[in-house]
Amino acid sequence: PYIPRIRYKNIILSPARWKIENKSNNFSISMSFNNWMKSLKILRMEYHIPRYIYKYDIENDGNRQLFDLDCLDLLKELFFEFKKFGFLFFEEAIGIAENMEHNVDFIFPMKKTSFKEKHNIDKKRINCLNNNKIFFPGSEWLYFKFYINPTRYDEILGIKLRDLSEYLSKKNLINKSFFIRYQDPKDHIRYRVKITSMSNLGIIIKYVKLWAEVLREEGLLNTFHIAPYKPEIARFGGPNIFQHVEDVFTVDSIALSKLIQMKYNNELQFTEEILGVILIIYTLEAFSIPTDEQITILKSVKVKQNHNNRFRLLRAKIETLIQPLNWSNLNTTEKGKKVLETLNERNEAVYQLSEKLNLSDNEQNYTNIVHSIIHLSINRLFGIDKEFENTILAISYLTLNNFKYKNSK
Incomplete structure (x- = not known):
């Protein structure tokens, strides 16, 4: 559960890291908060985990959050996250002392002036610039997470979501849409739509809201979220290819929703x-x-x-x-x-x-x-x-x- 700090002379190459896992080092997702705190105290003493650490935010792409392991409220937050995911990642907060004095990072841009660099650029590298593209809510792509009743997946995908997609397409509000099933750990449908015009944004969200309210009344849907859409561009060969991949996702979702309806019936x-x-x-x-x-x-x-x-x-x-x-x-x-x-x-x-x-x-x-x-x-x-x-x-x-x-x- 422990990776020590890696350093060369007075340079820290990598901070110390710790991992807490279910069913290891006396930790269990079924244990009480008090017993969990006792296990954490033993682990801190055994592996010299400091008071202030960074915790990797599992739900938000691995962002770091500073935590005080002596703060009861923050420990409760860590406890509930451990019960949800079954593990936690800690990293030492370098430069933060017990009195909360800490280092500050400054970034200074540098500009070359002594020579002109040759522009011999590999075209494949240019594509990499777009590999981290992200569409926030309000952009041309909308990304919905529909948390549903998992026993009625086929009814939702084969009838309800298909009806929604067909309506939005016939009204010329969207020109691409696709779905996948997902668990994180709750069952939900990840549904992406590409908007034909930004002026349609409010109309689409309003209609999806009404659609979701009907499904909730029917016991099919618990809630839904709108999230940023980060296309897996690198996984699918770069931006020039990915637009064709999205076309395949769209026709695949349409065709397979029909087969799902046939299965359901x-x-x-x-x-x-x-x-x-x-x-x-x-x-x-x-x-x-x-x-x-x-x-x-x-x-x-x-x-x-x-x-x-x-x-x-x-x-x-x-x-x-x-x-x-x-x-x-x-x-x-x-x-x-x-x-x-x-x-x-x-x-x-x-x-x-x-x-x-x-x-x-x-x-x-x-x-x-x-x-x-x-x-x-x-x-x-x-x-x-x-x-x-x-x-x-x-x-x-x-x-x-x-x-x-x-x-x-």
Whole structure:
């Protein structure tokens, strides 16, 4: 739980840090406040934790907050955060004495005047300047967190949120919107919309408020927050590619909300595992990736014995419905045809993203982005279940391998 201060001569390279975790050093999220304080006192003595420390704010991107460990009110705040997250991070507050005398940082800009620097700039580095972009409430992007009744996810995503998105789009108030499911630790839906005009900002917020009030009365929604939206630009290849990624997020959310509604209304003839395999393989094909490369992309999945067992049980059904590059069997049933038509709605945006990724000439980046797109599609359609996600990825890998083996005969 302790990383000592690192220094070179009289220079401190890194301050001391401490981590308090659930079920270690006599700490537990179920313990009382008094027992928690006793454990903290022992830890402070054992690891020489000073009175004044910085606590990393877990809910606000790791910002530091100064805490006095002798102050009862502040200790209560730390206690409740520990119970919520199961851990705390401390860092020594260098330069702050017991009498609260402290150092002050001054920053002085420097300007070169002795020579003119050559402007030989790597274009890839320019893109990095936009990787930390953030949209605060009131900008062109609005970011809502809807804290919902987790037992009614499908009803909310397949009907209620879909109705909201369609209304805002038809009124030309937004031109992009997408959602993901999340836990932090409470279940909620993260919903982002891009506004067509800043003059529509108040109208959108007012309508979302009315929509949320109705859902609250129906027992579907507890509360909602509006937060800054920080796009994961670096994760998805930089700003030039990310706008196409947002297009895929939008059509993916629209298409999968329709499938969620079909699930909710019991209109699907497949198990969730088979639907997941259809989703994964169809998405890979939408990227125009050949079967051999699809197998390579899914090769990172750890195939366990239980995955092999599930594949053997489902193999006959899968072979009946899924023939990669030829979905004619699935098209023979009305319900299967409806699933494919719904997934087809994403194809144009996925193709445009694929073309952009091909131009980037970065194979690893391409693979990572395809993995992320599939991961988020699984999240939207099925929710947060890592074991289930690994299972359908493994079955997809085994399905493609089986298809390749049969074709090689």
